[in-house]
Amino acid sequence: MQIYDSVQKKKVPFEPIRKGEASIYVCGPTVYDDAHLGHARSALAFDLLARTLKALGYKVTMGKNFTDIDDKIIKKVEETGKSLEEITTHYIARYLEEMDALGVARADIEPKATESLDAIEQMIEKLIEKDAAYLVSNGDVYFDTSKDAHYGDISHQVGEDEENQSRIEHTVGKRNPKDFALWKACKGDEDICFDTAFSRGRPGWHIECSAMIEKHFAKEHGNEQYSIDIHGGGADLLFPHHENEAAQSRCATGHELARYWMHNGFVQIGGEKMSKSLGNSFFLKDALSVYDGEILRYYLNSVHYRNNFNFNEEDLLAAKKRLDRLYRLKKRIVPGKGSAVNKAFKEALLEAMSDDLNVSIALSVIDEMVAKANEELDSNPKNKALKKETIANIEFIETLLGFGGKEPYAYFQIGIDEALKTKIETLLSERSEAKKAKDFERSDAIRDELTALGIAIMDTAEGTVWEKA
């Protein structure tokens, strides 16, 4: 397995800390709003990584956190009058629901900041002890970036330029402009505060992840050099979030946080990063209300995870058509039991995915398998061995890539209610009567009627089948 390490800036062989195991921690969402397409892409990318490692035989432990204490959540509390818990549980549930729809496997560990306050406090205390962190007069605790000789190794982005420094807010008592808050003391009557040995307040964003990794991963998955194998997240987290995480952990534990760092590219709309400030966010829930989760999954995963992804509906439609082809093949071979996966097919897929998740190649391997199977079924529709092998092939696609698992008729008939279904069936039997009587005018009229209903039909050797167009 080769993965691209964004710190070394190149593809490197994946060598796990513990033989046969792989621990992955991905930065999850801050739960103050609905998930957007970017959250989906990140989740999908690392889901693919986990699936690939599993298929290669690794015992994978996946962790994804929920940041449930944060300034933005507190702002939401103030705006809505709801409690912090009400807000975070709501968005966490929504997030998980939507990820389920995309076929993203649940993480093995889903830590929350609110459940990791003990670890956060411990880590900060340790940093203060080592003088890598300091308490200022208002109760804030800052990390002293000058105490970490390797600060900047992750993002390569920490220079001495004055221009840059001038952009960073100077807070009273900070030793260095780049020092960042580990703990924010309560100012006034804020009620979302926690008591600690150093002050009453709440954790900063960066320390949450470091502490959660130490609490939930390091003991079981790390060694004396690294806490986890792979740390992932969106490319925008590289700096400062991951730089700061790495620095804190290094200073607190004496070893590196992660052996590899992987970052996914953005989802863009019209060539620009999707973001709240640009007003071009696309919520996952809105996409899911129009498109099936499986199609969104296929589409969002069809571009290499490191590239930026320019979202648009035409491309999504093209992706859907490509997935349709797989399901049409599945229609031809189902029902039945699978035999063994075609060896060459399986190897080709694994080889593609082992190369830093080269999905494009994997998808082309699938396209070729589909075309070849269709060709053979055209010449010999009763080829049982081929059918069984193809069933197994598609099952393998499902485990490795997470699509193709649906019952094909269900796939093509999503969103069609029973009443419409009955109507379609009635029209279709009327049409076959007409066809039998060679009343083609009538049968074509029925087909037009179905087209108007958004239904496409196709006559096969086994009879007429229909799909939602």
Added chain:
RNA sequence: GGUGCCAUCGCCAAGCGGUAAGGCCGCAGCCUGCAAAGCUGCUAUCCCCGGUUCAAAUCCGGGUGGCACCUCCA
């Protein structure tokens, strides 16, 4: 201002020094009562200019054009 990423057929997108995968769209054919579906065939020399090499989309230098990070962000 600093730091990166990217530029391949109408569109999406592989390629990682050895002579351009795959999909969508389009065209032609087979099949079909006609369609649809499926199958077959056809469709690019890789932003520009230099250089290295027997050989470059792939490496180096210089342009041009996009995008991102440096501030909360997947």
